[in-house]
Amino acid sequence: MRALINGLLAAALAAGTLALTPAAHAGPANAIPRASSAGSVPGPAAPPPATGGPAVPKVRGQVTLITGDLVTVSESGHRAEPGPGRTVDFHTQVSGGHLYVIPSDALRLVASGVLDRRLFAVTQLLTWRYGDADRSDIPLIAQGAAAAPRSARAVRPMGGLGLTALRVPKQEAGRAWQELAAPRALAAGRGKLWLDGRREFTLDRSTAQIGATTAWKQGVTGAGVTVAVLDTGYDPSHPDLKDVVSHAKNFSEEPDVSDTFGHGTHVASIVAGAGEKHRGVAPGAKLAVGKVGGQQGASDSAIIAGMDWAVSEAGAKVVNLSLGAPDSPGLDPVEQAVNTLSQRTGALFVVAAGNSGESSPASSPGSADAALTVGAVDREDRVTAFSSGAPREGDHAIKPDLTAPGQEISAALPGGGHGEMSGTSMSSPHVAGAAALLAQLHPDWTGARLKAALTGTAAPTAGVSPYRQGTGRVDLVRALGQRIVAETDGAWAAFPWDGPGGRTATKAITYVNTGESPVTLDLSAEGEVIALAARRVEVPAGGRAQVTVTIDATGKAPGDYPGIITARAGETVVRTVAGAYVEPESYDVTITALDSQGAPAEPWAQVYHPESGAFRDLVFQGGEAKVRLTEGDWRLHAEVREDQARITIASTAFTVKDATSRVTVDARRGRQVRSELDDPTAERGPAYQWSLAEGGWGASMVSMRGGIGRLHVIPARRPGLRYAAHTSWFKKGATPSPYRYDLVDRRDGEIPEDPVIMGRRRDLTTVTAVYRASGVAATGLEGSGPVIPGWLMNTTTPNRDRMELPATITHHRTPGFDWTGALVVGAMALDDPVRRARSGREEWNVAVSGPAFASGGEGRTGDASRTGDRIAYTAGPFFSDGVRGRLGLDDAATGTIVLSRDGREIARADLAGCGRRPRNCRIGAEVPAGEGDYTLSTVFRRQVAHSALSTSVESVWTFRSGTTPEERPLPLMAVRYAPGGLDSHNRARAGSLVRVPLWVERNPGAPRSAVRSLTLEASGDDGATWRRVPAVRTGDGWTALVRSPAAPGFVSLRATVKDASGAGVTQTILRAYAVR
Known part of the structure; x- marks a missing residue:
């Protein structure tokens, strides 16, 4: 608003x-x-x-x-x-x-x-x-x-x-x-x-599944090793974590390290829980708990600060991060921190792969090279459907590195109990605990060596791609028992289509023997592009041996070629991922831009692939941009702007064939967009907008000055191209104009050679719009504009003139389009829903101005909701007029919100400037767990020059609420009125009987519950006394007949509603409409 x-x-x-x-x-x-x-952009x-x-x-x-x-x-x-x-x-x-x-x-x-x-x-x-x-x-x-x-x-x-x-x-x-x-x-x-930014926390038999129980029998429990768990905190009083946590620090915006979400307690107990039945993987390890977030996730800076604390102050050898965010090309700050701190300190960062399924790459920071990234398997070692595992963004490398149990894992929960959770969040602490056990045996090993040992000894699931499981499910029996570790900087290569070095790369794997006897390894490779320089290698006791690996994708079609290199010596098995990615046929394309004078230009521009929907922004320097594109058909969409005097729009189809491909945008070819109207009394206004779309790409612009003559377009013709332009006309020499023309030119398959927005009066729809005053004269500004689905044209453009209310404007519009509108009066704004363009009449600023809820349920329910034991409420459109679907607020109104439970006040907030500063008009309060009776009251008051009506608007909601497992809308209601027979100042005649239709609206997303009772009262003395007015059910609302006072003044309205769930509202509007 x-x-x-x-x-x-x-x-x-x-x-x-x-x-x-x-x-x-x-x-x-x-x-x-x-x-x-x-x-390259994907093909x-x-x-x-x-x-x-x-x-x-x-x-x-x-x-x-x-x-x-x-x-x-x-x-x-x-x-x-x-x-x-x-x-x-x-x-x-x-x-x-x-x-x-x-x-x-x-x-x-x-x-x-x-x-x-x-x-x-x-x-x-x-x-x-x-x-x-x-x-x-x-x-x-x-x-x-x-x-x-x-x-x-x-x-x-x-x-x-x-x-x-x-x-x-x-x-x-x-x-x-x-x-x-x-x-x-x-x-x-x-x-x-x-x-x-924020990262989400990626939500009894599992220890035996990975071999931890065998390790315990050998006396390996993680003793002497500190594992950091950076999560939502922990429950210090839980028996499973008693005497386990050696360090704890809060990095979140919450007051302490206590776990109010449950995730951190669960993860911590999987690592090192001390319970008999729910023992952690490394029950002898100590935990350093860093609270980096809560139910809403964790901020990047809190995670990074926690990581640094864990390795530099808490002395953690292993750090668990059961959190993540969608990965993107390049390195973000958290990924950089994982790589840097791993190298600097020798710590191992164990990170959940994410829960987005097989079509999604591992989340960040699990995508970092140094991270030991963990996917999830069930109790039968089957990779779970939710576990993320697809080629990494950019080089298509293999992540996750391995897997661990993550389905229905039973572990500690806050409050002393236990419960099951599923997710790679549960898999990651299994591996962090496994790393702690290995670190106890080898306290001198770096994190990189621990990672190599765990991945090399993992147990693969047959028939599953390395992209889904890495080297397989963590196997502690092998990890603790084997003496051969494979170290490599990566046996993976990414080849450009036309790279100067061809499609061959040489990598190296170093096999390290930590035992006291030499070991002879037999080597084999699974994968189309992997070749080994030797099939057998001897690794001396306490020594190492290097094997050269050739990655050769010569002649291979574009795509991914994952593989595994296996080294065997009896029961010893070591596996290493390897392979290649071959880029699709791609070339560096030069794009040149010229302005209307032929000089180099630096436009906004994007290239778009019509088949895949992929697009890229271009950056021009000196009139040129270079971009790497896949072979095939592309589109270039550009806007050349020249000092606000001229804008040229271009959409060009081109084909990338080879390295000589070039494209030019030449604004000299632009045709001026004009508008013509057969009304000699009218002139074009300053505002206009355009829209351009093709396939899944679209663009639009709205400009408030300069007029349509600034716009130029370069003609184009091809199937699927869509173009539209909109401009307005007003009466010459008249301020304000008594009419407004809104003309739209829409084309399918072309940007026209002769871009004219044409209007003929006989073909246009006509809407008479009446803009009422609210008991006093005021100045208003209206706006309207076409809505074209899929064309991205859904913005109002303002009238050329302000108007004195009450006023009437005749709107002439191009038929066949939906329209949206707006009205601003003083600090009050009304926003209209989308309406079909048809001839008729509409009214604005219609009494009664009061509370409303948006239709539908697609908005964020947090505007009035309970999540767990927190209630949040933002005061909404409390000055919506009497037209269904229309919403409004007044930035000049002030007031108060009060939340109470069982008669005791919990939270209070003052209201002021809710349009400009919505944070000022919000409460968020922790409330007692369990069921309770709540009262939420909101009152707005205004003494403003632009309105004498709705001087006080109050809603007092009552409802019963208990702890929720997720965000749920509160059962709030609003009563709206549309009294008939009022004049253009929203006044009824003294002594008249006014017919008042009314209806009830609900908070979007709240459960539907039938209205059981509705009581209406009216007052002629600003609420000093009230009289009951019968309301009769009619259609989806009610109708009441309200007798106006015998003398000029005002009518106030008070409604009390109860629904079948027991929720209710008493809504009081003083000076709802005037009496003359």
Whole structure:
């Protein structure tokens, strides 16, 4: 809603907003090597979305970006608003299930890799509760002084890793961005800035399954070894963990190391639990528990700080990380920390592979080279369906490294009991415990040696690819008993299609004999591309022997070639993963851009693969961009912007055939977009928008100034291409204009040669819109715009003029499209649902203005919900008018929220500026476990120049609630009214009988429960006295007849509702409508 308030009122000053929304699948580079950003976009792999439009995000809310700009996500789409003093475009894309909104002045920094793309993943930020309703700062991790703005607050350095966790207050974001975007800061490549993101915790017979019981019988229990568990804390009073934890420290935002989630206690007891029945893998080891998060996950900076503490202060030899996030090309801060600390300290980091199944790569930081990454098997050593295992992002290397039990694992839970959990979170501590046992036997071994010993001795599951299981299920009997360890920097190669060195690589495996007798190993290789220099090698006692491995993919088709090298000597078996990835046929393509004068240009541009849906951002320097693309058909979509005076849109089809492939975008070929209307009294307005889409890719822009004449398009014709443009017309010399024309030109299969947006009055629909006043004269600004599903055109453009209310505007619109609208009056904003363009009448700012709930259940239920024993509530649209589906709030209103249980107050919050500062209008409170009777009351009051009505709006909800296993919406209700017969000031005639239809709305996602009773009361003296008014059931609501006072004044309304579940609300609106 804030985007409506600020965006429309600032429309005359705003340069425009750009919403470029590729709905395609993200196409990251197949980086070779993994740490490089160079590489190819995947070729055909999966069909693009059928509609060509992005999925509506399942969250809603407002997010202040690091640039100071604001993005609002709602059920119907999103709006982006430039921060104060900024004139930028907004590029958006849907990738990995999340919506990214990137301001144009951040694009180059994101593309170059110095600015974390996740800083603009608005739906991810909302999911992580980084939105404006949940926190007032932006959490960051900076590398280098240039990435740390002066307005940021340092919260923790991270162990000599060159990283610092920062927090930038959102009100300072614009100023911070000016520092970051300065020529000598990030733009000069001096440092890097990440979002301090979150990682999820990747949720009796298992110890015997891996051979731990055999180790115990031999006296190997992990004694003398410290294992760090970085998780959700632990239960210090649990019998299984008594006297087990030697170090504990809290790195989370919660108050102490106590485990309120259960995950950390469970994981810790799998490693080293001391219970008789539920004994951990290494019951003699000591635990260092670092609490790095809770139910909402763990921040990257907390994880890194915990890792450093574990190895530098707590003395941990092994560190367990049962957490992760989707992997991406390159190295993120946590992956860097795993690699750096492993090398620096000799510790072993054991990491869960993730629970996304066989089609997903191992999660981060399990994707780090140094990590010992663990997948999950069931009790029969079958790889579980949830265990992640697919080629690693970038080089397609094999992860996980091995597997361990992870299905229905029984272990300790907070409160002294035990319970079963499943996930690679449970597999990882099995291996961490196994590493502790091995470290007891070999205290001088490094983490790399421990990793090699565990992976080399794992027991494979027959017929299962190494991508799913690595070398197999951890086998402690072999790991503790064998004396041969295979060490290698990696017997894996990634070959570019046309690399200068061909497709042959030489690797080495060193076999280390820790025993007292020489061992002769027979070697064999499974895999199409693996060749061994020797089939037999002798490893001397206490010595080592090296074997050369040739990875030869010459003549092989593009794809993955995983394999295993096995060394045998009697009962001794050592396995090492090996193989290659061959890139699809790909070439470096040069793309040139010229402006309308033929000079080099630096446009925003993307290449898009129409079959797979893969796309890539391009970065131009000196009018050229280079990108590596797979052979075949591609599309180039570009926007050449020239000092706000001219924008040229291009969409070009091209074919990549060989290394000579080149593409040129030439703005000189652009045709000016015009608009024509057969009404000589009208003139074009300053706002316009365009949309372009093809397959799963789409882009749109809305501009608030300059008019449609700024826009130029380069004609194109091909199947599947879709183009649309929209502009408005108003009456010449009339302020405000009594009418508005909204004209749309939509084309299938082409960007037109003659781009004219044509309007003929006889062909247009006509809607008479009445904008009421609320008892006093006021100034308002309306906005409207077309909604084209899959075309990404769903943004309102403001009227040229403000209007004095009450007012009437006649809207003439191109038929065949849906439309959305908005109205701002003072600090109050109303947002209309999508409506079909048909002739008729609509009314705005209709009494009664009061509480409402959004239709549908796709928004984040956290707006009013209970999760476990925490209740969260954000005051919503308390000033919605009397039209179904329409939502509104008033930023000038103030008030209070109070939450009580069994008559005792638990939490209270003051309300002010809920549109601009939703965090100010939210409570979040820990409540007692178990069932209880709750009262949640919210009251807004306003004394404003733009309205004499709804001066006090109060809802008092009562409901019963108990501990929940997951987030559940609260059973809140709102009563809405639409009194008939009121005039344009929302006034009834004195003494008249007013027919008042009313209906009940519910919190989205809350259980449906029939209304058992509804009582309505009215007052003519601002609530001093009340009289009951009968309400009769009609359709899906009720109807009441309310007698107006005999003298001018106001009518107040109070409704009391009870449903079948026992939940209820008493809603009181003072001065609901006026009387004249």
